Amino acid sequence: MSLRVAIVGATGAVGEELLRVMEQRRFPVDELLPMASPRSAGRFVEFRGRRVAVTAIDVEKLKTCDVAFLSAGASVSRQLVPQLRGSRVRVYDNTSAYRLDPDVPLVVPEVNARELTDRHHVAAVGNCTGILLLLALAPLERAFGLARVVVSTYQAVSGAGRRALERLKDELRRELDGAPGDVPVPSAAAPAPLAFNCIPAIGDIDPGDDVAARSTGEEKKVVAEVRRVLARPDLPIVATCVRVPVLRAHSESVYVELRDAGATLATVRAALAAAPGVELRDELARGVMPTPRQAAGIDGIHVGRLRPGDQPGSFAFFLAGDQLRKGAALTAVQLAELQLPAIRAASGVP
Amino acid sequence: MSLRVAIVGATGAVGEELLRVMEQRRFPVDELLPMASPRSAGRFVEFRGRRVAVTAIDVEKLKTCDVAFLSAGASVSRQLVPQLRGSRVRVYDNTSAYRLDPDVPLVVPEVNARELTDRHHVAAVGNCTGILLLLALAPLERAFGLARVVVSTYQAVSGAGRRALERLKDELRRELDGAPGDVPVPSAAAPAPLAFNCIPAIGDIDPGDDVAARSTGEEKKVVAEVRRVLARPDLPIVATCVRVPVLRAHSESVYVELRDAGATLATVRAALAAAPGVELRDELARGVMPTPRQAAGIDGIHVGRLRPGDQPGSFAFFLAGDQLRKGAALTAVQLAELQLPAIRAASGVP
Numbered sequence: 001m002s003l004r005v006a007i008v009g010a011t012g013a014v015g016e017e018l019l020r021v022m023e024q025r026r027f028p029v030d031e032l033l034p035m036a037s038p039r040s041a042g043r044f045v046e047f048r049g050r051r052v053a054v055t056a057i058d059v060e061k062l063k064t065c066d067v068a069f070l071s072a073g074a075s076v077s078r079q080l081v082p083q084l085r086g087s088r089v090r091v092y093d094n095t096s097a098y099r100l101d102p103d104v105p106l107v108v109p110e111v112n113a114r115e116l117t118d119r120h121h122v123a124a125v126g127n128c129t130g131i132l133l134l135l136a137l138a139p140l141e142r143a144f145g146l147a148r149v150v151v152s153t154y155q156a157v158s159g160a161g162r163r164a165l166e167r168l169k170d171e172l173r174r175e176l177d178g179a180p181g182d183v184p185v186p187s188a189a190a191p192a193p194l195a196f197n198c199i200p201a202i203g204d205i206d207p208g209d210d211v212a213a214r215s216t217g218e219e220k221k222v223v224a225e226v227r228r229v230l231a232r233p234d235l236p237i238v239a240t241c242v243r244v245p246v247l248r249a250h251s252e253s254v255y256v257e258l259r260d261a262g263a264t265l266a267t268v269r270a271a272l273a274a275a276p277g278v279e280l281r282d283e284l285a286r287g288v289m290p291t292p293r294q295a296a297g298i299d300g301i302h303v304g305r306l307r308p309g310d311q312p313g314s315f316a317f318f319l320a321g322d323q324l325r326k327g328a329a330l331t332a333v334q335l336a337e338l339q340l341p342a343i344r345a346a347s348g349v350p
Numbered sequence: 351m352s353l354r355v356a357i358v359g360a361t362g363a364v365g366e367e368l369l370r371v372m373e374q375r376r377f378p379v380d381e382l383l384p385m386a387s388p389r390s391a392g393r394f395v396e397f398r399g400r401r402v403a404v405t406a407i408d409v410e411k412l413k414t415c416d417v418a419f420l421s422a423g424a425s426v427s428r429q430l431v432p433q434l435r436g437s438r439v440r441v442y443d444n445t446s447a448y449r450l451d452p453d454v455p456l457v458v459p460e461v462n463a464r465e466l467t468d469r470h471h472v473a474a475v476g477n478c479t480g481i482l483l484l485l486a487l488a489p490l491e492r493a494f495g496l497a498r499v500v501v502s503t504y505q506a507v508s509g510a511g512r513r514a515l516e517r518l519k520d521e522l523r524r525e526l527d528g529a530p531g532d533v534p535v536p537s538a539a540a541p542a543p544l545a546f547n548c549i550p551a552i553g554d555i556d557p558g559d560d561v562a563a564r565s566t567g568e569e570k571k572v573v574a575e576v577r578r579v580l581a582r583p584d585l586p587i588v589a590t591c592v593r594v595p596v597l598r599a600h601s602e603s604v605y606v607e608l609r610d611a612g613a614t615l616a617t618v619r620a621a622l623a624a625a626p627g628v629e630l631r632d633e634l635a636r637g638v639m640p641t642p643r644q645a646a647g648i649d650g651i652h653v654g655r656l657r658p659g660d661q662p663g664s665f666a667f668f669l670a671g672d673q674l675r676k677g678a679a680l681t682a683v684q685l686a687e688l689q690l691p692a693i694r695a696a697s698g699v700p
Contacts, residue, residue, distance in 0.1 A: 148660065152502035152603035154548045154592065173526055176519060196597045197643045198504045200655050200668040207635045211615060214634060214657035236660035240603040240668060242504065245595050247546045253502035253590040255605075265561060284564060285557045293547045305550050307564035310498065312585035316549040318590060 002030030003347060004065040006089075008080065009072030010034030010045050010054050013162055014094055017329035019047050020067050027333055028340070033061060037072065042336075063087035066347050069332050070094060081122055087345055091122045092332040092341055099124040099225055106228050109334040110276040111138040116335060118342035120154065123335050128224040128327025129153055129218065133252055135301045135326075136319050139275035140268065141230050145259030147313070149237040151222070154251035155242045156292060157194055158226055159323050164190050171195035192241070199243040216241055222260060249292035250323040254316065261313035265306070268315055272303055277326070282306050295320035300332060352380030353697060354415040354622040356439075358430065359422030360384030360395050360404050363512055364444055367679035368419050369397050372456050377683055378690070383411060385423065394405050402515070413437035416697050417603070420444060428675055431472055431667045433676025438696055440689055441472045442682040449474040449575055456578050459684040460626040460650075461488040465684060468692035473685050479503055479568065479591065480575040485651045485676075489625035491580050494608030497663070497667065499587040504601040505552060506642060507544055510672050514540050518595055521545035549593040566591055599642035604666065607677070611663035615656070616653035618665055622653050626675070632656050649680060 007023070009015045015034070022029055034045045034231035041056040048173045055061075062068050062084055070077045071094035078097045098104040105115040106124045109135050116123055126134070133151060140146055157168045172195045192199045203217025213222075218241040227235050258268075273280050277300030281290050290302035305339070309315050321327060336343070351579040354582045355372070365384070372379055373437045384395045384404045391406040405411075408424070412418050412434055421444035425513050427448045448454040456506050466473055476484070483501060490496060507518045522545045542549045553567025565573075568591040577585050608618075624638045627650030631640050640652035651671035659665050671677060686693070 090609065136693060150500045150605045150666075152590075154504070154594065169526060174524055176523055176526070191637045192639075192641050193643055196595065197641055198594060198596060198601045198670075199641060200601075200603070200639055201637070205635050211658055214615075214655070216634070238605055238659045238664070238666050240502075240605075240655065240666055242601075242603065242668075244548060245546065246548060251548045251550075253550070253592065253593075253603075255500045255588055255590075266562075284551060284566070285555050287541045287551070289542075289550055290544050291547055291549060293543055305564070305590065308561055309588045314588070316500075316588050316590055318592070320548075 003028050003067065003343070004031045004033060005029045006033040006035060006055055006060070006062055006065045008035045008068060008070045008076065011040040011043055012071055013158055014071040014328045016045070017324045018071070018332065019045055021325065021329045021333045023048055023331060025337070027336070033065060040308060059083050059344040062089055065089045067092070067336050071328070085121070089121070090336065090343055092125060092335050093122060094125045094332055095330050096127065096221060098122060099126060099221070100228065101150050101300060106225060108134050108229055108331065109338060110135055111227055113338055116338055119207060121126055125332045125335065126225045126229065127147070127218070127221040128159060128323035129250055129252065130157065130222045131224065131327050131331055132250055132301050132319060133254065133319035134226060134229050135275065135277040135321070136254065136272065136303055136317070137226065137256070138230065139271045139278070140256060141232070141257060143258065143267070143271040144263045146235060147259045148233065148257040149226070150234065151237070152240045152253045153242055154246065154253070154292070155241060156246040156248050156250055156323060158200065158248045159227055160190060160243065160251065164194065165247065168194040182255045188241040194243070194245055196245060200240065202241045242286055246292045248322065248324065249295040249320055250327065251292050251318065251320040252289065253318055255309060257309070257311070258313040258314055258315070263313050264307055269306055272306070277301060278303050280304065289316050290320035292320050296322055296324060298322055299326055301326065352539040353378050353417065353693070354381045354383060354477060355379045355386060356383040356412055356415045356418040358385045358407055358412070358418060358420045361386045361390040361393055362421060363508055363674055364673045364678045366395070367674045368421070368682065369395055371675065371679045371683045372629065373398055374687070375683060376385070377686070382385070383415060393418040409433050412439055415439045415529070416693050417442070419682050435471070439471070440686065440693055442475060442685050443472060444493045444678050444682055446477065446571060447474060449571070452579065456575060457685055458484050458579055458681065459688060460485055463581055463688055466688055467537060468689060475678060475685065476575045476579065477568070477571040478673035479505065479600055479602065480572045481677050481681055482600055482651050482669060483572065483604065484576060484579050485625065485627040485671070486604065486622065486653055486667070487606070489621045489628070490606060490608060491582070492614045492626065493621040496582065496606060497609045498583065498625065500605040501587070502603045503592055504596065504642070505591060506595065506596040506598050506600055506673060508598045509659065510540060510593065514544065515597065518544040536610065544593070546595060550590065552591045552593055564699035565601045571644060572587045597676065598672065598679055599645040599670055600677065601642050601668065601670040603642065605669055606638055606665055607659070608663040608665070613663050615658055619656055622656070627651060628653050630654065640668050640670035642670050647675065648672055649676055651676065685691060
């Protein structure tokens with residue numbers, strides 16, 4: 001009569017953040033089952049002051065859990081989810097595996113919580129960049145209608161994983177010491193040096209030679225997921241996703257054209273200020289603006305630099321948010337919280 | 351019977367780069383007069399293997415020069431230029447002082463060289479971000495007509511000067527060592543920590559509370575100068591300028607809508623490939639793309655990530671270029687080279 005909660009990918013950056021978020025929000029975990037790839041099994045994670053051993057991924061054990069957070073990559077999710085169907089466990093998938101599956105709701109709690117019902121046993125947590133963007137776009141869509149979105153991102157290296165983060169620090173130490181050292185080998189996580197660089201290539205690259213191959217995996221995710229969550233399959237949106245040498249928190253430069261050409265700076269500002277998850281940081285003359293350093297660890301997004309664009313109904317702004325927290329772990333836990341009454345009822349926990 | 355060339359602001363980042371560019375292009379300097387603020391007078395600069403003493407700024411000496419490059423700030427230029435009028439010296443001003451003065455041509459050699467004639471004794475060198483952007487926009491304007499431009503920048507810390515660069519390195523060393531150290535004091539050059547951060551505020555901030563105060567000095571320069579150089583005073587353009595922890599070379603994420611809705615990926619690509627100063631780096635699947643690290647020290651811009659936008663005639667791309675070199679020093683020297691026959695004639699040098 002107690003909640004069993006599994007984390008698949010418990011030793012990764014999102015897994016670690018899931019543990020912290022569950023602690024902070026007092027998510028009712030009675031038994032924690034941290035799982036990971038065989039490489040990481042045998043390690044320990046900290047939860048509520050205790051060390052808990054990480055095991056290999058065990059499908060049979062997962063079936064006996066009430067909640068499973070998946071953040072071990074899309075291929076792992078694609079393997080696990082079909083095997084878990086029909087069991088009691090509720091799955092919150094932090095990978096891209098099911099985000100565009102019409103049978104799986106893609107939910108940002110502040111935007112489309114009602115799409116997640118008690119009958120869903122699998123829910124998808126969106127791409128980090130898309131979630132942060134949606135917190136700002138949704139209130140504008142609701143109040144004025146979006147006619148066009150152009151977004152350029154400034155994405156932190158922690159979004160590429162722990163090893164990329166260590167590599168950035170190694171590169172910086174080498175360069176600051178003036179020692180040439182080994183030249184880093186390009187990898188999928190970092191196709192160019194990370195230190196003192198901007199890399200306009202995040203995610204998988206389609207090796208084809210057609211037009212589709214000119215957008216990156218990250219850009220395709222942002223576009224598709226924003227359209228899906230807003231239920232605007234034809235929304236004109238262009239995304240350019242760029243890795244920058246920031247440790248944590250993504251930033252985004254956003255340009256929007258609104259359907260309601262009568263929208264004013266004041267009404268747009270009011271719509272953003274009232275939106276859940278949005279905190280305005282918009283006093284440029286006083287140095288108050290969104291920056292990734294200040295956004296690290298926050299639960300929503302900071303929005304600022306709001307100003308009119310080049311025609312009636314167009315506006316530009318800048319946002320920053322913690323991609324590991326709100327962009328992944330926190331949103332997953334929020335989804336589980338939305339289903340908590342149903343989960344408790346099923347498990348017999350009062 | 352020899353060319354006397356002065357550099358005002360010789361010890362600054364742009365002054366240093368002017369010296370290197372003149373060496374590399376064998377600009378015909380017979381006598382070099384490096385000048386700077388009283389604080390820097392007495393120091394030495396290196397030119398063609400010799401040490402040359404830096405003097406305080408001397409208007410009378412400047413009047414006897416053939417060429418003077420000004421890069422000691424807009425207020426110094428505003429003081430000097432009126433005093434130099436009527437003298438033989440040709441002034442190339444690397445500050446914002448005269449960029450919007452209708453009597454002073456604002457020239458990017460690859461774009462509007464013919465606006466600089468022999469009768470001009472003062473020419474303005476544009477803002478670094480604007481120059482790099484114009485190298486890509488001009489061929490699109492010429493071939494298809496621009497209907498709208500949305501640009502978000504990724505600007506190197508060297509653009510904020512040498513002290514900002516040292517501060518970035520200090521902050522990084524402190525953070526990598528884990529030592530908290532002194533908290534950096536916000537300044538105009540860096541209103542927030544530079545290390546691992548993105549700062550969407552470059553240039554002066556109008557302290558007023560109106561709409562104009564919501565754009566930064568840098569953003570206003572980019573918009574006004576692009577419009578002036580393209581002779582499109584009403585061009586719809588929105589710029590968001592952001593400082594990133596890169597040492598050298600600016601990057602820009604650009605979205606354009608073209609008047610000619612029949613423009614295709616192939617024709618846009620061809621127009622950019624043929625443009626002076628543009629080198630395509632556009633093979634994403636092979637990791638070939640513009641990055642600031644690779645653009646440091648180049649003479650033009652790298653353009654890549656070219657792809658269709660969200661409607662016919664719209665396109666997105668990414669560019670990188672060296673803001674100290676092409677964005678300032680090289681362009682200034684190129685302007686002097688354009689006037690070199692007239693300069694030689696006036697000085698009697700064959």
